[in-house]
Each structure stands twice: as structure tokens, then as C-alpha cells.
Amino acid sequence: MTPADLLGGVILAAAVLYALLGGADFGAGIWDLLAGGPRKKEQRALIEEAIGPIWEANHVWLILIVVLLFTAFPPAFAAITIALFVPLMLLLVGIVLRGAAFTFRTYDAPEDRVQARWGLVFSGSSVVAPLTLGVIVGALASGNLGAAARGEAPFAWAAPFPLAVGAFAAALFAYVAAAYLAVEAGGALREDFRRRAIGAGVAVFLTAALSAALSWREAPLVFAGLTRRGWSIPLHLATGAAAITAFAALYRGQVRLARAAAVAQVTLIVLGWGASQYPYLVVPDHTLASASAPRATQVPVLWALAAGAVLLFPALYLLFRVFKGERPFAILDRDRPR
Amino acid sequence: MTDLLAARALFGTSLAFHIVFAAVGVAMPLFMVLAEWRWRRTGSEVHLELARRWAKGTAILFAVGAVSGTVISFELGLLWPRFMQFAGPIIGMPFSLEGFAFFAEAIFLGIYLYGWGRVGPRLHLAAGWVVAASGATSAFFVTLANVWMNVPAGFELGAGGVAAGAAGIDPFVAMFPPGWQHQVIHVLISCYAATGFAVAGIHAFMLLRERDNPFHRAALRIAFGVGAVAALLQPVSGDFSARQIATTQPVKLAALEGHFRTERGAPLRIGGIPDEERRETRFALEIPYGLSLLAFHDPHAEVRGLEAFPRDRWPNTLLVHLAFQVMVGLGSIMALLAATWAVLRVRGREPGRWLLRALVAASPFGFLALEAGWLVTEWGRQPFTVWGVLRTADSVTPVTHLAVPFIGFMVLYVFLAVVVVALLWRQIAKSPRAVALGPGAGTAAEVRR
Numbered sequence: 001m002t003p004a005d006l007l008g009g010v011i012l013a014a015a016v017l018y019a020l021l022g023g024a025d026f027g028a029g030i031w032d033l034l035a036g037g038p039r040k041k042e043q044r045a046l047i048e049e050a051i052g053p054i055w056e057a058n059h060v061w062l063i064l065i066v067v068l069l070f071t072a073f074p075p076a077f078a079a080i081t082i083a084l085f086v087p088l089m090l091l092l093v094g095i096v097l098r099g100a101a102f103t104f105r106t107y108d109a110p111e112d113r114v115q116a117r118w119g120l121v122f123s124g125s126s127v128v129a130p131l132t133l134g135v136i137v138g139a140l141a142s143g144n145l146g147a148a149a150r151g152e153a154p155f156a157w158a159a160p161f162p163l164a165v166g167a168f169a170a171a172l173f174a175y176v177a178a179a180y181l182a183v184e185a186g187g188a189l190r191e192d193f194r195r196r197a198i199g200a201g202v203a204v205f206l207t208a209a210l211s212a213a214l215s216w217r218e219a220p221l222v223f224a225g226l227t228r229r230g231w232s233i234p235l236h237l238a239t240g241a242a243a244i245t246a247f248a249a250l251y252r253g254q255v256r257l258a259r260a261a262a263v264a265q266v267t268l269i270v271l272g273w274g275a276s277q278y279p280y281l282v283v284p285d286h287t288l289a290s291a292s293a294p295r296a297t298q299v300p301v302l303w304a305l306a307a308g309a310v311l312l313f314p315a316l317y318l319l320f321r322v323f324k325g326e327r328p329f330a331i332l333d334r335d336r337p338r
Numbered sequence: 339m340t341d342l343l344a345a346r347a348l349f350g351t352s353l354a355f356h357i358v359f360a361a362v363g364v365a366m367p368l369f370m371v372l373a374e375w376r377w378r379r380t381g382s383e384v385h386l387e388l389a390r391r392w393a394k395g396t397a398i399l400f401a402v403g404a405v406s407g408t409v410i411s412f413e414l415g416l417l418w419p420r421f422m423q424f425a426g427p428i429i430g431m432p433f434s435l436e437g438f439a440f441f442a443e444a445i446f447l448g449i450y451l452y453g454w455g456r457v458g459p460r461l462h463l464a465a466g467w468v469v470a471a472s473g474a475t476s477a478f479f480v481t482l483a484n485v486w487m488n489v490p491a492g493f494e495l496g497a498g499g500v501a502a503g504a505a506g507i508d509p510f511v512a513m514f515p516p517g518w519q520h521q522v523i524h525v526l527i528s529c530y531a532a533t534g535f536a537v538a539g540i541h542a543f544m545l546l547r548e549r550d551n552p553f554h555r556a557a558l559r560i561a562f563g564v565g566a567v568a569a570l571l572q573p574v575s576g577d578f579s580a581r582q583i584a585t586t587q588p589v590k591l592a593a594l595e596g597h598f599r600t601e602r603g604a605p606l607r608i609g610g611i612p613d614e615e616r617r618e619t620r621f622a623l624e625i626p627y628g629l630s631l632l633a634f635h636d637p638h639a640e641v642r643g644l645e646a647f648p649r650d651r652w653p654n655t656l657l658v659h660l661a662f663q664v665m666v667g668l669g670s671i672m673a674l675l676a677a678t679w680a681v682l683r684v685r686g687r688e689p690g691r692w693l694l695r696a697l698v699a700a701s702p703f704g705f706l707a708l709e710a711g712w713l714v715t716e717w718g719r720q721p722f723t724v725w726g727v728l729r730t731a732d733s734v735t736p737v738t739h740l741a742v743p744f745i746g747f748m749v750l751y752v753f754l755a756v757v758v759v760a761l762l763w764r765q766i767a768k769s770p771r772a773v774a775l776g777p778g779a780g781t782a783a784e785v786r787r
């Protein structure tokens with residue numbers, strides 16, 4: 001295990017956490033856009049209450065990924081920023097408008113018209129950000145960025161596979177968000193999000209199937225990872241088991257179990273992407289080893305990460321403990337919480 | 339517009355925008371937590387009200403700061419991939435540590451803003467202190483990365499030059515290059531001074547309408563208290579900066595002083611227009627021996643002029659010199675106002691109508707000085723991204739049509755700025771009237787002090 005492998009692992013772990021936390025915040029924004037039915041207002045109020053205290057902290061995982069890329073794998077970072085200039089800029093616009101509009105809505109006039117206007121900017125950009133993020137991931141995995149990394153093909157990412165991954169990411173984020181919100185809601189509102197989670201789960205399945213089919217032509221490495229590696233079958237079985245558990249639990253109204261299963265499902269999907277791309281950071285030009293910064297940089301960064309983690313995780317636990325109730329990560333659905 | 343110019347314009351605009359929110363993010367949590375602390379100690383309801391309202395302003399400004407900071411972290415690579423490819427492994431350490439400081443800031447600001455009544459009083463106040471401390475820590479680490487760009491250290495260049503990457507990297511030497519102290523101190527003080535003056539100006543404006551409003555009095559006392567101390571310390575820090583720059587960044591010193599010829603007993607030039615063709619600064623007020631005294635604390639010390647360095651290493655002397663004059667001029671006015679306030683406070687008098695008017699007028703001075711000072715250090719480093727090592731023209735991305743994102747982000751920033759001002763004004767307009775606070779609310783405790 002080289003320092004580069006460890007740092008690649010940290011980046012992948014940060015990507016998992018960003019998908020589970022930051023991704024869910026975007027997903028909640030998607031549900032704000034799609035709010036409907038008799039409890040439209042209550043749905044939006046729950047979403048605002050759910051992400052208000054935590055979205056800024058959840059967002060930092062993305063910053064950590066960027067910093068680790070340019071510190072530990074600088075040639076890969078340069079290649080990514082050149083090849084994916086356009087979708088990264090669009091992602092930034094989405095991130096800026098999402099965060100700003102969410103906060104503006106909280107502190108602007110309470111009149112319905114003003115609130116609806118900010119709500120539209122907030123929820124619209126919550127759709128744009130996961131789409132572009134998925135496109136970026138899809139383009140990285142496709143292995144078609146050789147010319148783009150020299151600045152010669154700025155729209156190489158606009159191909160079916162990356163776009164399908166964009167749709168997949170949006171569906172996935174909406175799915176985890178609905179699973180979380182079903183736990184945090186009560187009564188009829190819980191029923192709203194339980195049904196939304198099931199619908200989004202179907203969308204996850206369809207977009208995943210589409211992406212997998214397209215990867216056969218456009219992302220051979222991912223396709224091989226999905227089908228031919230030694231760990232492919234066990235990974236698929238585990239992901240499938242998590243998905244079935246989530247569906248069954250959602251169907252039976254065991255929302256905490258469903259949330260845990262959805263978390264496992266998303267984690268396995270992101271890990272599966274990382275594993276099928278390993279050892280490439282940018283297929284096919286940059287691997288973890290070839291893009292590595294000198295050891296003199298990577299080892300101190302690992303120590304800094306370890307020290308930072310000791311401070312970070314207790315603080316994060318405190319944050320979730322304060323705002324997500326007494327058992328913020330509970331798996332079991334007790335009838336009456338103590 | 340060339341792509342290089344568009345890249346510089348986009349990055350410069352992004353930083354000029356973000357730096358305001360970043361500075362507010364350093365200082366505002368301190369004001370907020372000081373107000374809460376005062377309330378917890380004395381039970382003064384006015385201070386509770388103040389802490390809650392300042393927290394709302396902080397929430398708006400911090401959110402915009404967080405997202406505009408994200409733009410910067412991506413744009414470092416999007417606009418300057420060659421620079422980041424070279425510099426990333428050398429200055430990644432302060433950026434990584436800043437990431438954790440940012441985490442702490444975001445987590446505890448969430449607890450502070452949404453935790454009123456949900457967490458215990460001690461945890462709430464402690465969360466506020468953590469936000470204030472981690473905001474300053476963030477600024478500390480980010481400034482260190484900028485120091486390295488001015489005075490690169492902690493690596494070696496091989497025969498292959500920059501393209502081959504750096505060898506012999508020592509991230510901890512790179513993190514603290516010679517002269518890091520002055521820049522970090524100067525930047526941190528500027529955050530408190532700029533935010534203090536801006537906030538004080540707003541409350542001074544409200545006090546001019548309603549002189550006995552205890553809410554605005556308490557606000558002015560905290561915001562200008564911090565801002566005035568910072569404004570009085572800043573000239574001392576500036577003097578320290580000048581002396582360190584004289585040895586670590588002599589070209590920048592020569593440019594910002596409009597100093598062309600190497601001489602002993604160099605004069606200090608106030609104002610004036612540097613003329614690079616004629617190699618002199620015209621129309622300046624010259625104070626004999628002034629520059630030698632300030633830069634080396636010796637009236638006869640030799641100060642190297644721009645002529646001592648190759649022409650292709652000069653920054654744009656006109657811009658750097660003028661920005662420097664603006665910074666020093668505004669800083670001096672701020673220090674004078676701070677001193678006036680200090681004299682009044684020592685005599686136990688409330689600020690009068692004229693001082694309040696002056697504070698309103700000086701409200702934007704801190705941020706203007708901060709922007710000018712930032713321009714001095716950035717323009718003063720040109721034509722290099724990493725001084726003496728990597729030129730700006732060699733750092734830029736090969737991606738073309740950069741004017742498109744430049745215009746797009748300009749529109750976005752103007753929009754955000756307008757909305758932020760409107761929302762803050764909404765909050766200020768709702769601030770409590772003296773009548774609503776009841777007779778003598780909060781004042782009884784204060785008069786005694």
C-alpha cells in the first residue's frame with residue numbers, strides 16, 4: 001500500500017461522504033422542485049429544516065477532494081480542469097446559486113411570491129449541480145479525454161455515457177434524500193417521502209441500466225469492472241441486496257432500515273466506480289502512481305488528514321446529534337423511540 | 339480581450355468579490371459572540387438582540403463566502419492549471435489544513451445559527467467562539483499560500499525547470515517562507531478593521547437618526563471597539579511589513595514606493611505618478627530620508643530602485659504605486675478616527691454628531707483599503723504567479739474563449755452583491771427602535787461602566 005493508494009482511498013471515501021451528505025442536500029433541492037400534492041408547503045418546510053444547519057458542512061467534502069487532488073495528484077488535477085472546463089464551470093454556477101438562493105430564501109421577505117422565486121433558483125440549481133457532477137464523473141471514467149486534456153476538444157464530455165451518468169447521479173441523490181426525509185418526517189408527510197423514495201429508486205435502477213449499457217461502447221474500463229473483474233459479481237450481489245432491502249423496507253414502512261440500506265447502496269455504487277477505475281484517476285492518461293506528487297508531499301498530507309479527522313468526526317457527530325435527533329444514524333425501527 | 343487577460347480578470351474579480359465575504363467571515367463571528375457573551379454575563383437584553391441580529395447577517399454573508407470560496411478553489415485549476423500542477427504539491431499543506439478549519443467553521447456556525455434554544459447556553463457560546471477562531475485560522479492558512487507565491491521556498495528546480503516539477507520539496511519550509519509573519523498579521527488585522535468600520539458605519543448611521551437607541555450604541559461599541567483597536571495596530575503592522583518586504587521582495591517595495599534609482603537616504607514619495615519611460619515618479623510629495631527610515635529604520639540605508647532589476651521583472655509600477663497610496667491613505671484616516679474614539683472613550687464620553695458622521699463616511703474605507711492592499715501584493719508580484727519561478731503567461735490554461743465565463747461570472751457577482759445589500763438593508767431596517775426596547779433597556783448597566 002503506497003501513500004498514493006492511501007490518498008486515493010481517502011479521496012474515494014470523501015467522494016462517498018460527499019454523495020451521502022452533499023448529494024442528499026442536492027437531492028432535497030430536487031424534491032423542493034418536485035414538491036406537490038396537498039402537503040406541498042409542508043414538504044418544502046421539512047426540506048428547509050432538514051438541510052439548513054448542515055449543508056455548508058456537507059459541502060466541504062467537495063473542497064477536500066479538490067485540495068487533495070491538486071496537492072497529491074497535480075498532473076491529474078490539471079488534466080481534469082482543462083478537459084472538463086465547461087462542465088466544471090457549470091457545476092460552479094450550480095453550487096453558487098444553490099447555496100446563495102437557499103440562504104436568501106431563509107432571510108428574505110416571507111411573502112409567497114418572494115419565497116417562490118428563490119425556491120425556484122434553489123431547486124433549479126439543485127438539479128443542475130448533480131447533473132454536471134455526474135457528467136464529470138462519467139467523462140473521467142470514459143477514457144475519451146486525451147485530446148480534451150490538451151485543450152483541443154472542450155466538448156468531449158457531451159457524449160451519451162457521461163450524460164447518462166449525470167441523470168443517474170441526479171436520481172441517486174434524489175433517492176437518498178427521500179430516504180432521509182422519510183425518517184425525519186412524521187405522519188402523512190412521511191408517506192409522501194416514502195413513496196417518493198420508491199419512485200426515485202426505480203429511476204436509479206433505470207438510469208443505472210442505461211449507463212451500464214452505454215459503458216459497453218463508451219467506457220470499456222467501467223464495463224469491465226461491472227462484468228469481468230473478480231470482485232464484480234460479489235459487488236453486484238451486495239449492491240443488489242442493499243437495493244432490495246431498501247425497497248422492501250420502504251414498502252413495509254420501516255424507514256430507518258430503508259435509510260441504512262439506501263446508504264449502503266450508494267456507498268457500494270461509489271466504491272464500485274472507484275474500484276473499476278483503479279488504478280486510473282483520469283482514464284487512460286493518469287494513474288494514482290503516474291500522477292503522484294513526491295513522497296515528501298504525500299506522507300505529511302496523510303498525517304495532516306489523520307490529525308484533522310480526529311477533530312472533524314466528533315464535531316460532525318455533534319452536528320448531526322443536535323439536528324437529527326437522539327439516534328441520528330439509527331438502523332432499527334423501534335415502535336416508540338425512547 | 340486576450341485569454342490571458344480574461345483569465346486574470348476572471349480570477350481577480352472572483353477574489354475581489356470573495357475577499358469581502360472572507361474578511362467578514364473572520365471578524366463578524368467575533369462581534370456576534372462578544373455580544374452574546376455580554377448578554378450571558380450581564381443579562382442585558384439589548385446584547386441578546388444584537389447577537390441574534392448579527393448572526394442573521396453573518397449567515398447571509400457566510401453562505402455567499404462559502405460558495406464564492408468554492409469558486410476560487412476550482413478556478414485555481416480551471417484558470418491556472420500549470421501553476422497548480424507545479425505549486426500544488428508544495429503549498430498543498432496550508433490548503434489541506436485550511437480545509438479542516440473551514441469544516442470546523444461550517445459545522446459550528448450551523449450549530450450556532452440553528453442552535454438557539456436547541457443546545458445548552460455553554461455549548462452555544464462555545465460554538466460561537468469556535469466559529470470566530472476557525473475563521474481566523476482559515477485566513478491564516480490561505481494567506482500562507484499567498485506568501486509562498488510572493489517568496490517561494492521549500493523546493494528546488496532541476497535542469498528541466500518548472501515543466502519537470504519541483505524536487506526536494508519540504509512542505510513545512512514552503513508553508514513558512516521568509517517574511518510570512520508580516521503578511522499573515524497584516525491580513526488578519528485588516529479583516530477586523532474593515533469589518534469593524536463597515537458595521538460601525540451602519541450603526542452610526544442609525545444613531546444619527548435616533549441618538550439614544552441603546553441597541554445601536556451597544557453595537558457601535560463592540561464593532562468599533564474591535565475595528566478601532568485593529569485600525570490602530572495596522573500602521574505598526576504596516577511598518578513591520580515594509581521592513582520585511584524591503585529584504586524579501588525588494589522589487590515590490592521599489593514599485594509600490596515608485597522608487598526607480600538605487601540610492602542612500604531615499605525619500606518617501608507620497609502620491610505622484612510613476613513614469614516607467616522616464617524612470618521617475620512625478621508630482622510626488624517627497625519626504626527626505628523617509629523611505630530609508632521606514633524600510634530599514636536608518637536614514638542613510640541604501641534602498642534598491644527598480645533599475646537594479648531587469649526590466650522584464652517589473653510589475654506595472656503605476657498601478658502598484660497608486661493602489662499602495664490608496665491603502666496607506668485610507669488606513670491613516672482610519673487610524674485617526676480610531677484615535678479620536680479612543681480619546682473620547684478614555685474620557686468616558688459618547689461619540690458626538692460629527693464623529694458619527696465621520697464614521698458613516700469612513701464605513702467603506704476598511705474594505706477599500708483591504709482591496710487596495712490585496713491589489714498591491716498581487717499586481718506587485720506580476721509578471722509572475724510564483725515570483726521569479728513561474729510567469730503568469732505560462733500558468734494560464736490552454737482553454738480558449740475565456741471572456742465567456744468572465745462575463746458570465748461578472749453578471750453573477752453583480753446579481754449576488756445587489757441581493758446581499760438588499761437583504762442586509764432589510765435586516766437593518768427592522769432593527770429595534772429605542773421605544774420598543776423600553777425605557778433604560780440595557781443602558782443602566784452600561785452607564786455604570
